[in-house]
Amino acid sequence: MSVEIWFDERDDAEAFLEELQHEADVRRVGFAGEEDDEDHAWVVLLPAADEAVLDLADGHGGWAPETVSPPAVPVPVDLPRAPRRLKRAPGQAESR
Incomplete structure:
Protein backbone atom coordinates (compact mmCIF):
# COMPACT_ATOMS: atom_id res chain seq x y z
CA MET A 1 0.00 0.00 0.00
CA SER A 2 1.48 3.34 -1.02
CA VAL A 3 1.61 6.39 1.22
CA GLU A 4 0.81 9.95 0.16
CA ILE A 5 2.71 12.75 1.89
CA TRP A 6 1.34 16.24 1.27
CA PHE A 7 3.24 19.54 1.25
CA ASP A 8 2.10 23.13 0.81
CA GLU A 9 5.25 24.09 -1.15
CA ARG A 10 7.11 22.24 -3.90
CA ASP A 11 10.47 23.27 -2.41
CA ASP A 12 9.56 21.53 0.85
CA ALA A 13 8.58 18.34 -1.02
CA GLU A 14 11.82 18.32 -3.01
CA ALA A 15 13.93 19.01 0.12
CA PHE A 16 12.16 16.11 1.85
CA LEU A 17 12.95 13.74 -1.04
CA GLU A 18 16.56 14.94 -1.20
CA GLU A 19 17.09 14.27 2.50
CA LEU A 20 15.25 10.95 2.23
CA GLN A 21 17.46 10.03 -0.77
CA HIS A 22 14.54 8.47 -2.58
CA GLU A 23 13.24 8.82 -6.11
CA ALA A 24 9.53 9.65 -6.20
CA ASP A 25 7.05 11.59 -8.23
CA VAL A 26 6.03 15.04 -6.96
CA ARG A 27 2.65 16.10 -8.34
CA ARG A 28 0.17 18.83 -7.66
CA VAL A 29 -3.28 17.89 -6.38
CA GLY A 30 -6.11 20.18 -5.36
CA PHE A 31 -8.38 19.76 -2.39
CA ALA A 32 -12.12 19.45 -2.93
CA GLY A 33 -13.65 22.82 -3.72
CA GLU A 34 -10.37 24.62 -4.53
CA GLU A 35 -10.52 26.62 -7.70
CA ASP A 36 -7.20 28.48 -7.54
CA ASP A 37 -4.36 26.38 -8.99
CA GLU A 38 -1.82 28.20 -6.80
CA ASP A 39 -3.51 26.81 -3.65
CA HIS A 40 -3.12 23.17 -4.69
CA ALA A 41 -0.88 21.01 -2.51
CA TRP A 42 2.13 19.02 -3.63
CA VAL A 43 1.96 15.25 -3.10
CA VAL A 44 4.85 12.79 -2.83
CA LEU A 45 3.84 9.17 -3.37
CA LEU A 46 6.04 6.63 -1.57
CA PRO A 47 5.69 2.82 -1.61
CA ALA A 48 5.81 2.71 2.22
CA ALA A 49 6.57 4.97 5.15
CA ASP A 50 7.58 4.24 8.71
CA GLU A 51 7.56 6.56 11.72
CA ALA A 52 11.02 7.98 10.86
CA VAL A 53 9.89 8.95 7.34
CA LEU A 54 6.74 10.58 8.72
CA ASP A 55 8.82 12.51 11.28
CA LEU A 56 11.15 13.69 8.49
CA ALA A 57 8.13 14.81 6.45
CA ASP A 58 6.77 16.66 9.47
CA VAL A 68 -10.36 6.45 7.39
CA SER A 69 -11.56 3.11 8.64
CA PRO A 70 -15.13 2.00 8.10
CA PRO A 71 -17.47 2.69 11.02
CA ALA A 72 -17.92 -0.06 13.56
CA VAL A 73 -21.13 -2.03 13.54
CA PRO A 74 -23.39 -0.45 16.16
CA VAL A 75 -24.38 -2.53 19.16
CA PRO A 76 -28.14 -3.05 19.25
CA VAL A 77 -29.89 -1.05 21.95
CA ASP A 78 -32.08 -2.91 24.42
CA LEU A 79 -35.41 -1.12 23.99
CA PRO A 80 -38.47 -1.56 26.22
CA ARG A 81 -41.08 -3.98 24.91
CA ALA A 82 -44.03 -1.79 25.87
CA PRO A 83 -44.59 1.96 25.99
CA ARG A 84 -44.05 3.79 29.26
CA ARG A 85 -47.11 4.91 31.12
CA LEU A 86 -47.00 8.65 31.68
CA LYS A 87 -50.31 8.92 33.54
CA ARG A 88 -51.23 7.12 36.71
CA ALA A 89 -54.00 4.60 36.57
CA PRO A 90 -57.10 5.54 38.59
CA GLY A 91 -56.59 4.82 42.28
CA GLN A 92 -52.79 4.59 41.98
CA ALA A 93 -50.86 6.65 44.56
CA GLU A 94 -48.18 9.09 43.51
CA SER A 95 -44.67 7.81 44.29
CA ARG A 96 -41.77 10.08 45.04
Missing part, protein backbone atom coordinates in the same frame (compact mmCIF):
# COMPACT_ATOMS: atom_id res chain seq x y z
CA GLY A 59 10.10 18.46 9.82
CA HIS A 60 9.72 19.72 6.25
CA GLY A 61 6.11 20.83 6.74
CA GLY A 62 4.52 17.74 5.23
CA TRP A 63 1.76 15.51 6.49
CA ALA A 64 0.24 12.14 5.71
CA PRO A 65 -3.55 12.09 5.85
CA GLU A 66 -4.95 9.53 8.24
CA THR A 67 -6.68 6.59 6.69
Whole structure:
Protein backbone atom coordinates (compact mmCIF):
# COMPACT_ATOMS: atom_id res chain seq x y z
CA MET A 1 0.00 0.00 0.00
CA SER A 2 1.48 3.34 -1.02
CA VAL A 3 1.61 6.39 1.22
CA GLU A 4 0.81 9.95 0.16
CA ILE A 5 2.71 12.75 1.89
CA TRP A 6 1.34 16.24 1.27
CA PHE A 7 3.24 19.54 1.25
CA ASP A 8 2.10 23.13 0.81
CA GLU A 9 5.25 24.09 -1.15
CA ARG A 10 7.11 22.24 -3.90
CA ASP A 11 10.47 23.27 -2.41
CA ASP A 12 9.56 21.53 0.85
CA ALA A 13 8.58 18.34 -1.02
CA GLU A 14 11.82 18.32 -3.01
CA ALA A 15 13.93 19.01 0.12
CA PHE A 16 12.16 16.11 1.85
CA LEU A 17 12.95 13.74 -1.04
CA GLU A 18 16.56 14.94 -1.20
CA GLU A 19 17.09 14.27 2.50
CA LEU A 20 15.25 10.95 2.23
CA GLN A 21 17.46 10.03 -0.77
CA HIS A 22 14.54 8.47 -2.58
CA GLU A 23 13.24 8.82 -6.11
CA ALA A 24 9.53 9.65 -6.20
CA ASP A 25 7.05 11.59 -8.23
CA VAL A 26 6.03 15.04 -6.96
CA ARG A 27 2.65 16.10 -8.34
CA ARG A 28 0.17 18.83 -7.66
CA VAL A 29 -3.28 17.89 -6.38
CA GLY A 30 -6.11 20.18 -5.36
CA PHE A 31 -8.38 19.76 -2.39
CA ALA A 32 -12.12 19.45 -2.93
CA GLY A 33 -13.65 22.82 -3.72
CA GLU A 34 -10.37 24.62 -4.53
CA GLU A 35 -10.52 26.62 -7.70
CA ASP A 36 -7.20 28.48 -7.54
CA ASP A 37 -4.36 26.38 -8.99
CA GLU A 38 -1.82 28.20 -6.80
CA ASP A 39 -3.51 26.81 -3.65
CA HIS A 40 -3.12 23.17 -4.69
CA ALA A 41 -0.88 21.01 -2.51
CA TRP A 42 2.13 19.02 -3.63
CA VAL A 43 1.96 15.25 -3.10
CA VAL A 44 4.85 12.79 -2.83
CA LEU A 45 3.84 9.17 -3.37
CA LEU A 46 6.04 6.63 -1.57
CA PRO A 47 5.69 2.82 -1.61
CA ALA A 48 5.81 2.71 2.22
CA ALA A 49 6.57 4.97 5.15
CA ASP A 50 7.58 4.24 8.71
CA GLU A 51 7.56 6.56 11.72
CA ALA A 52 11.02 7.98 10.86
CA VAL A 53 9.89 8.95 7.34
CA LEU A 54 6.74 10.58 8.72
CA ASP A 55 8.82 12.51 11.28
CA LEU A 56 11.15 13.69 8.49
CA ALA A 57 8.13 14.81 6.45
CA ASP A 58 6.77 16.66 9.47
CA GLY A 59 10.10 18.46 9.82
CA HIS A 60 9.72 19.72 6.25
CA GLY A 61 6.11 20.83 6.74
CA GLY A 62 4.52 17.74 5.23
CA TRP A 63 1.76 15.51 6.49
CA ALA A 64 0.24 12.14 5.71
CA PRO A 65 -3.55 12.09 5.85
CA GLU A 66 -4.95 9.53 8.24
CA THR A 67 -6.68 6.59 6.69
CA VAL A 68 -10.36 6.45 7.39
CA SER A 69 -11.56 3.11 8.64
CA PRO A 70 -15.13 2.00 8.10
CA PRO A 71 -17.47 2.69 11.02
CA ALA A 72 -17.92 -0.06 13.56
CA VAL A 73 -21.13 -2.03 13.54
CA PRO A 74 -23.39 -0.45 16.16
CA VAL A 75 -24.38 -2.53 19.16
CA PRO A 76 -28.14 -3.05 19.25
CA VAL A 77 -29.89 -1.05 21.95
CA ASP A 78 -32.08 -2.91 24.42
CA LEU A 79 -35.41 -1.12 23.99
CA PRO A 80 -38.47 -1.56 26.22
CA ARG A 81 -41.08 -3.98 24.91
CA ALA A 82 -44.03 -1.79 25.87
CA PRO A 83 -44.59 1.96 25.99
CA ARG A 84 -44.05 3.79 29.26
CA ARG A 85 -47.11 4.91 31.12
CA LEU A 86 -47.00 8.65 31.68
CA LYS A 87 -50.31 8.92 33.54
CA ARG A 88 -51.23 7.12 36.71
CA ALA A 89 -54.00 4.60 36.57
CA PRO A 90 -57.10 5.54 38.59
CA GLY A 91 -56.59 4.82 42.28
CA GLN A 92 -52.79 4.59 41.98
CA ALA A 93 -50.86 6.65 44.56
CA GLU A 94 -48.18 9.09 43.51
CA SER A 95 -44.67 7.81 44.29
CA ARG A 96 -41.77 10.08 45.04
